[in-house]
Amino acid sequence: MKDFYVKVYLTNLGKYVEGYLVGKWVDVTSDTDWIEELSNIGVKDNSDYEEYFITDVDTNINIEIGEYTSINTLKKIAEQIEELIDIIDVDTFNAILDCNSDFDEAYEIAIDGNYTYYDDVDDEYDLGNTLVDEGFLGHIDDNLKMYLDYEKIGRDYMINVNGSFSSNGFVALY
Structure with a gap:
């Protein structure tokens, strides 16, 4: 049986507009510390770079995740996937x-x-x-x-x- 997986490539929007691709692949799980993951690509509150977008998605589920999907939606997807794994x-x-x-x-x-x-x-x-x-x-x-x-x-x-x-x-x- 194959395991469910969803990964997104988070990209710093401000850096992208400036011509730099600053981002990171992140596993979408309930254990993911999204604040830390965003901080790792330079996206922080009260800074010049407060926005992100999703550049790419890697998954074995026929799910559509858009470039502006919210972190809360990703958290919800992670929780649902964890429930599905057992059934x-x-x-x-x-x-x-x-x-x-x-x-x-x-x-x-x-x-x-x-x-x-x-x-x-x-x-x-x-x-x-x-x-x-x-x-x-x-x-x-x-x-x-x-x-x-x-x-x-x-x-x-x-x-x-x-x-x-x-x-x-x-x-x-x-």
């Missing part, structure tokens, strides 16, 4: 994000367990086949399975559960 893996969470696109909503879905995730299901045929194999339609004799239209089974299920294919598999959101 869901990165690929499953990214699949929920692919279907939902809003981090806070995807977080709530993951925390509440309001989803079903099928790994390595790439299309409606694969989904229908997986549903039949897992007994979703009850027990079906092996001699009858060759007559089933797996693609239609998968499509109907996808429509009925408000599901969606992602880059990682299929997610049904409830």
Whole structure:
């Protein structure tokens, strides 16, 4: 299982305007001392350089962090990620994000367990086949399975559960 990670490159805005790139990669965790990290790049209250911006983001979560994302928002993201670590893996969470696109909503879905995730299901045929194999339609004799239209089974299920294919598999959101 891969660990969740988010890193941001904090940049001193005042120095940047002056033509200097002064910044630092910072891990977004609940242990991060943001005042110290900002101080390390010369951003301090009551100085010539009081503002920062985020120049780059490195993460394995399909989350958008803008250049002017606040420190409070980064702290909130760090806390949410720490809760997610114990209940869901990165690929499953990214699949929920692919279907939902809003981090806070995807977080709530993951925390509440309001989803079903099928790994390595790439299309409606694969989904229908997986549903039949897992007994979703009850027990079906092996001699009858060759007559089933797996693609239609998968499509109907996808429509009925408000599901969606992602880059990682299929997610049904409830």
